[in-house]
Amino acid sequence: MRTEKKQLIFISNKQEIISELQEGLSRYFEVNVVSSMHTAYTLALKLLPDIILIDQTSFTTQDLKNLENFKSTHFLNKSWLIMYANILDKAEIDLNYKPLLDDIFYDAASSTALSERLIDQVYANLSLSNYWKDAFLGLFNLLNNPVVLLQQEVIVSMNDSFKQTFKIDSADGVKLTDFVNCENKTKVKASLRNFARGKHMQATTRTALRLGDHKIRNAKISFSKLDKMLQGQYIMMIQFTEDDTYVKEEIGSICEMVNTCFEENSQLTNYSFTSREKEIIQLLCKGYKTKDISERLFISPKTIEKHRANIIKRTNSETILESIIYAINHNLIDVSHA
Known part of the structure; x- marks a missing residue:
C-alpha cells in the first residue's frame, strides 16, 4: 500500500547540495527548500514536518542564533532536528549547537549517505504526525467540546461530549453530513474529500448543526489533519457560538474551500419548482x-429527462429519488395531489 510522503524542510542556499538531496529523497519526502531560518520556522509551524534539516555550511553564526526556537516550540519539539555541518567546525558546533539538535551529519560523508540516514531515521521511528495523532486520541474524552475523528465525511470516532450533544452512542455508519443543516450535501462531501486529499492542514468556518433533539444551533467548526500518512483522516472540533473561547486559527494553512462551502450551505435556500416540474414530480411519486x-x-x-436533470440540479441532489424526498420534506409539492 502506498503511503503519503513524509515532510522535510531543508534550510540551505547551496544549490548543489539541494539538488543532490532532492534527487535522493524525492521518493520518500515532500522536500520544502527555504533559504533562511526565519522562513523555515514559519513554514515549520504550518507543515509540522517530520524532519528539519539545517545546512550549517550556508549560514554564519549570527544566522543560527535562533536555532533553539525550533525545539522550544511546543508544536515542533517532536520534529527531528538535524544539522548538516562542516567537519572543520566540529568543535564549535559541539559546543554551541549539539545540545539543541537531535543529530549532526558532517560533510565528510556523501550526500547519498545523508539521504539514507534520513530515510532510515524517519521510517524506523514514529513520525511526528503519528505522535500528534496518538497524543490527541489519548486526550479525546477530556475535551469539553464535541470532537470527532473523520475519514472524509465518515465519523471514525467521537468523544463523550459529542455523544451527549448529538444523542448518539456509536459512530458506526454515522456521517458528518447527518448533522449538517444544509441543502447541498453533495457539495459538502466533495469539499471534505478535497480537503482530506489536499495540502492544507486546517479549515475553520461557521455553519448550522442539527443536534440529537432536532434543534438547530449555529457553531464554529475547525477541521485539522492529524496524520499526513493516513489519507483522509482529520479531526473536527465544534464550538457553539454562545461560547467565548475557540481553537486558535493561526496554526496551519487555511483551506478556504471548506470555509466557503459550509458558509454557503449553512444558509437555507428557498427553492421553487415550475408547474411542469411539479407535475413530473407528482407523477414520479405515483x-x-x-x-x-x-x-x-x-x-x-427527451424533454422529460431534461426536466428530471433540472430537478436534481435545483435541489443539489445526486438522484431523482433524493430530489423527491427533499421536495416532500420541504413542502415544495402538494403530496395530496401526488
Whole structure:
C-alpha cells in the first residue's frame, strides 16, 4: 500500500547540495527548500514536518542564533532536528549547537549517505504526525467540546461530549453530513474529500448543526489533519457560538474551500419548482416512468429527462429519488395531489 510522503524542510542556499538531496529523497519526502531560518520556522509551524534539516555550511553564526526556537516550540519539539555541518567546525558546533539538535551529519560523508540516514531515521521511528495523532486520541474524552475523528465525511470516532450533544452512542455508519443543516450535501462531501486529499492542514468556518433533539444551533467548526500518512483522516472540533473561547486559527494553512462551502450551505435556500416540474414530480411519486409521463403530459421523453436533470440540479441532489424526498420534506409539492 502506498503511503503519503513524509515532510522535510531543508534550510540551505547551496544549490548543489539541494539538488543532490532532492534527487535522493524525492521518493520518500515532500522536500520544502527555504533559504533562511526565519522562513523555515514559519513554514515549520504550518507543515509540522517530520524532519528539519539545517545546512550549517550556508549560514554564519549570527544566522543560527535562533536555532533553539525550533525545539522550544511546543508544536515542533517532536520534529527531528538535524544539522548538516562542516567537519572543520566540529568543535564549535559541539559546543554551541549539539545540545539543541537531535543529530549532526558532517560533510565528510556523501550526500547519498545523508539521504539514507534520513530515510532510515524517519521510517524506523514514529513520525511526528503519528505522535500528534496518538497524543490527541489519548486526550479525546477530556475535551469539553464535541470532537470527532473523520475519514472524509465518515465519523471514525467521537468523544463523550459529542455523544451527549448529538444523542448518539456509536459512530458506526454515522456521517458528518447527518448533522449538517444544509441543502447541498453533495457539495459538502466533495469539499471534505478535497480537503482530506489536499495540502492544507486546517479549515475553520461557521455553519448550522442539527443536534440529537432536532434543534438547530449555529457553531464554529475547525477541521485539522492529524496524520499526513493516513489519507483522509482529520479531526473536527465544534464550538457553539454562545461560547467565548475557540481553537486558535493561526496554526496551519487555511483551506478556504471548506470555509466557503459550509458558509454557503449553512444558509437555507428557498427553492421553487415550475408547474411542469411539479407535475413530473407528482407523477414520479405515483411510480410513473419516463415513457408514461411523456404520454400523460404529451411531451417528448427527451424533454422529460431534461426536466428530471433540472430537478436534481435545483435541489443539489445526486438522484431523482433524493430530489423527491427533499421536495416532500420541504413542502415544495402538494403530496395530496401526488
